Amino acid sequence: xxxxxxxxxxxxxxxxxxxxxxxxxxxxxxxxxxxxxxxxxxxxxxxxxxxxxxxxxxxxxxxxxxxxxxxxxxxxxxxxxxxxxxxxxxxxxxxxxxxxxxxxxxxxxxxxxxxxxxxxxxxxxx
Amino acid sequence: xxxxxxxxxxxxxxxxxxxxxxxxxxxxxxxxxxxxxxxxxxxxxxxxxxxxxxxxxxxxxxxxxxxxxxxxxxxxxxxxxxxxxxxxxxxxxxxxxxxxxxxxxxxxxxxxxxxxxxxxxxxxxxxxxxxxxxxxxxxxxxxxxxxxxxxxxxxxxxxxxxxxxxxxxxxxxxxxxxxxxxxxxxxxxxxxxxxxxxxxxxxxxxxxxxxxxxxxxxxxxx
Numbered sequence: 001x002x003x004x005x006x007x008x009x010x011x012x013x014x015x016x017x018x019x020x021x022x023x024x025x026x027x028x029x030x031x032x033x034x035x036x037x038x039x040x041x042x043x044x045x046x047x048x049x050x051x052x053x054x055x056x057x058x059x060x061x062x063x064x065x066x067x068x069x070x071x072x073x074x075x076x077x078x079x080x081x082x083x084x085x086x087x088x089x090x091x092x093x094x095x096x097x098x099x100x101x102x103x104x105x106x107x108x109x110x111x112x113x114x115x116x117x118x119x120x121x122x123x124x125x126x
Numbered sequence: 127x128x129x130x131x132x133x134x135x136x137x138x139x140x141x142x143x144x145x146x147x148x149x150x151x152x153x154x155x156x157x158x159x160x161x162x163x164x165x166x167x168x169x170x171x172x173x174x175x176x177x178x179x180x181x182x183x184x185x186x187x188x189x190x191x192x193x194x195x196x197x198x199x200x201x202x203x204x205x206x207x208x209x210x211x212x213x214x215x216x217x218x219x220x221x222x223x224x225x226x227x228x229x230x231x232x233x234x235x236x237x238x239x240x241x242x243x244x245x246x247x248x249x250x251x252x253x254x255x256x257x258x259x260x261x262x263x264x265x266x267x268x269x270x271x272x273x274x275x276x277x278x279x280x281x282x283x284x285x286x287x288x289x290x291x292x293x294x295x296x297x298x299x300x301x302x303x304x305x306x307x308x309x310x311x312x313x314x315x316x317x318x319x320x321x322x323x324x325x326x327x328x329x330x331x332x333x334x335x336x337x338x339x340x341x342x343x344x345x346x347x348x
């Protein structure tokens with residue numbers, strides 16, 4: 001597809017031809033060119049309370065240290081999960097959006113570790 | 127004098143698969159060539175099961191001891207993207223990075239302040255944090271002509287990196303394509319000493335650099 005600029009016309013050349021900025025680049029807005037940025041697709045609806053729905057695309061960053069209250073992608077004994085990070089009693093816990101799940105203590109020696117911090121969300125069909 | 131380093135991603139294709147599938151962390155993983163023909167990347171666990179580079183998968187896969195092996199078709203778009211990420215992280219740490227292959231990059235470590243080994247450790251940590259890919263870095267101090275290496279790896283690979291970094295140092299000033307050509311040749315040649323000999327080529331140059339092979343480290347003396 002050709003980008004329409006408006007300078008080649010038999011009529012009156014567009015006065016805006018020098019000011020064309022092109023379509024908005026989401027990868028720039030979400031900083032997807034950073035080496036630490038990954039888009040991650042959500043499966044399941046455990047975090048509807050934080051407005052995250054099944055099928056949403058989360059933008060996550062592996063280089064940003066997560067704070068208490070942040071949503072994180074974590075690995076728990078080989079499974080990748082979405083959880084809320086919380087500092088409690090001097091250690092870090094993963095809290096599921098599903099209240100029936102117990103909090104999980106973060107301990108890399110037990111294969112529980114943070115993979116990335118959620119920094120943004122993209123939803124195609126709201 | 128320029129100090130060259132060489133960073134090598136461990137079992138790169140396998141590590142890329144592992145990055146997104148934490149369940150693979152302790153399992154033997156193999157990545158196959160086009161059409162699922164041969165094993166072209168193996169994790170340490172897979173190597174320990176006896177899987178060799180280039181093993182035809184349809185022949186070896188039936189072995190009982192390989193039942194736990196997780197095998198994957200190669201996913202080149204993924205590997206290219208992960209290589210891009212590694213390159214970008216490295217550029218945040220050193221002024222010049224020269225990609226050599228999809229999983230190896232030469233680093234210009236000249237004139238960086240502070241301890242070189244600490245800096246290389248920091249680089250390895252940053253690459254692993256950002257891309258989840260474990261790496262090794264080899265480099266050579268020109269004053270000592272001593273190969274240094276960080277990261278755990280088996281002997282053969284250790285040599286490979288040091289020899290390459292050393293080659294880069296010795297052949298400083300030689301056009302890069304010559305360096306790369308020599309390297310390709312010496313890697314196919316088998317043992318580390320053959321590699322080094324092949325790299326130095328003629329008898330004349332061989333006499334100028336005594337090659338010493340000791341405790342899994344390769345030293346070259348000018």
